[in-house]
Amino acid sequence: MPTPLTSSDVTSVNFTSINTIDSLLAGKRWVNPSISYSFPDRESWWSTDENFGYGAQSGTGEPWQIETTWLTSNDQVNFERALQQWANVANVTFNKIIETANEVGDIRVAYTKDPDELTLAWSYLPGSSVRSGDIWANTLGLLNIQDWNPGTISFETILHEIGHALGLKHPFYNSDKPDAATLPTSLDSITSTLMSYTYKDLEGVEGNEFSFHPTTPMVLDIAAIQYIYGANTSLYSGNDTHHYSDTGVYHETLWDPSGIDTILYSGAAPTYIDLNPAHGSFIGQPVFVQSNGVNVGKPVPNLWIAEGAIIENAVAGTGNDILIGNGIANSLDGNLGIDTVLISGNLTQYTINKTANLSYAVVENNNATNQDQLSNIERLTFSDAKLALDLDGRAGWVAKLLGAVFGASFVSNQEYVGIGLVEADRLEYQQLADYALSAKGFTDYEKLVTTLWANLFGNMPPEAEKSFYIGMLENHEISTGNLAIIAAESAANLQNINLIGLTESGVAYI
Template sequence: MTSNQATTQITNVISGDYRIDVLLESANFRWNYPQPLKTPVTVTYSFMTAAPTYAEADDKKGFTPFNDAQKTATKDILAQISAQFDVTFKEVADSADSYGQIRFGNNDQGETSAGYASYPDPSGNPAGGDLYINNQDPANLEGITPGTNAYATLVHEIGHTLGLKHPGNYNAGEAASTDPGNFLAKDEDSEANTIMSYVKTPQQLERDFFGKYDILALDYLYGARSFKTGGDIYSFGNNAGGLLQIINDDGGIDTIDASTATVAATIDLRDSGSSSVGQLSDGAAAQNNLTIAFGDIIENAIGSALGDTITGNSSANSITGGAGNDTLDGGDGIDSAVFQGTKSAYTISPQGAGWTIADGTSGRDGTDALAKIERLKFSDFSVALDVGATSNAGIAAKILGAVFGKSEVANKQYAGIGLKYLDSGTSYADLMKLALDVKLGAGFSTSSEVTLLYTNLVSATPSAADIAYWEGTVTSNQFTQTTLAIMAADHALNTNNIQLAGLAATGLEYIPA
């Protein structure tokens, strides 16, 4: 179906975040009510053995219990929810007089729906939390695996039992409501954002879990557990194209890896970014089938052997395009593009605001177009591209030239040490002070500093008068020892000596420290 909601409408402000409020009828429809929001809660569940005595006639029509396949899928979904949110599920026996807060069963819904479920009822109505799957469609009862409509239906209906509503003004088998409510605009109302939506993605893919809006809403109601805090590798081959997936990850240095796919990947590492990985059963490339949860950071990406498009985020991203002609955009942060061969095998060329990196070895890394990439990592050493006067590699080169001499700009180990400090947040001034201490020894005199800087900049020993003059600028507090050295490093004599303008076109070679 499609939505006709032109703009998002929030009649009942609940959380203040429209992405949450379009999924909530009330903040009271939750199992931890009347305790405060986000209070951890244990929720019991059971599989109906017979239609509940309190059930309506439509609920009882054609009742059958869940089969083993349905039970297995249900337990899998509940386990995933419990791992990510502060809801602990406990299975209990089901009878006419004793049963779980959430109950699962099948009934005859004709052709009106695949399933339906009730919200938690704060008044204590036992029907609150009851879930029924339509047993008139055999596809709902067998082969219930991620990527199937049957599995997505279970996740959707379980969402209702936890308090989530549809984001749009619709309900299976019913006309649209004429009452005002919280409804999501049609350009966002999609299963790409929430499994509670009725609007399919263009490729008709099914979700294997909740979407990024759902995760916000469940966190709002129940609170989130710490989840996936290590260095996780999320691998996506061709089969990943058959379903809609989400990455919910709370920490560690993580990687999206599409290297086994035989179709090009589009990977977006940005917060809530949408990626395209894998292929459909007919071989077509999947589109926008992978998202990252709001607020989550995935640091690294590995592309396929074809022409991928990879976009980084504000972290220090490591991006491996792999074979094929890739388009890599690092975004903010100090980002690296990784290549398989030695640096001598590649041609590095400035291209507008970015770079083109061409591999001379056929079939290996191809020709990649880079934007906002600060580092190139080859198998023998690396190249820093941020050689502007105020950028980290430019600052490192200026310090090397002023303190250690222009020849040391080519010292890859020294350059690597300087970049390690700068990339980790050390200031220009602090690194300059450290360099002076290393070169001259702690507690060095201003005269020794002046002699060092003067010699490196003009290739001559300063006169006594020159030394006295520059010592005087420190004594008078015009400069400190550190700011005097920074002035020298920034001077055209130094930047010309180290050929900073030329480095901006070739990069600064270094060995990572």
């Protein structure tokens, strides 16, 4: 147990030759993963050692400055929340110590002054100095003004400083250690690691903060801290459901190491859920990079899944959502809306089978364990093909109207199907029928009736039948759109377009 004059034991951390991990390793860690912390006060003791402590009380060491002060009760609560975020992912525990003349925490946190107001906080890496693990917030900086609530830059800063106290370094170039591993520019961002200084979106648009800051260690932080201390395998050990809504604001990385787990989204706003580890999703309220308080660039992914975490299932909301599986057996439920599943790979690499209630099983031919169960999914997109699966809904409208108005062969015209789907997703059935008739360019009732009949039965209509339908149109007993729908829904048309066959495998479109 550390005292004001001694620190806990540390040991060296070997490098991995994996850049994304090595670029965050400072080289030392606490030997004991049960790490203590404490909140100093005016009665606390500090080392005056010039080399391993804070120097003489007459000097400029942090505790001796007149501005040095102590955390508020609210600061302490949020600091402990930040500690818990690291404990959630790594095999470490944090134990609170009440400071005495003979006992302090491995991590001590307090306020002191740095003349540069842009300096938010600083900390000391694990080592032989009694300063090791200590964290200081700047009394002239934002942390002394803003509550350290999750989602603020203050909470993110505390997460960052705890990362240092545990043995993580900055991922960018350090002239004092020119040979240390660094991240490539594409990954040197707070979206990837809290230890970065760079706020930017996926396209590289930079700012100086986020509209909502990360509330957990991010993907690369988790990989590095788990390499150092091991993973927390007891968190979410069952079959867990992680709830998100369109009213919530999120910026986090999810670590769930076991069980059959689900991301459940409730809300009407469109969302994008990617179950692949180290991939980002867009969920809830959008999060932006900001420059001096103004949103810049595009929204950043705000929900990530850590490497080594496996989330099997996703349930979307009532909007038009996009879902992506992760290479194992997934259950993907689009709920309401026009929902799309994206699959990396060509259509020929997969087999599609219709199951009950217009649900589908998509199986990778060379990997039987990669079998996705799709429910309430209207669109299926492969690298080389797109399929519409909602033959009981809007895709069915399109196929049936193409058969009745243009002829059954046009159901195989992927461009026509694609145009029809675009319109169907914004129109009601009769409006879509009117659109199809307008696109066909009918100029009189006789041509309309003759064409519909010929497309259904392959011959010209008997004079009596033709006159009957023309009379109904002329007397406004039926609209042209309604007549097209009657033809589209007829048994003859459904057989012509092979609606049952289309329902089994979907209709292709571009």
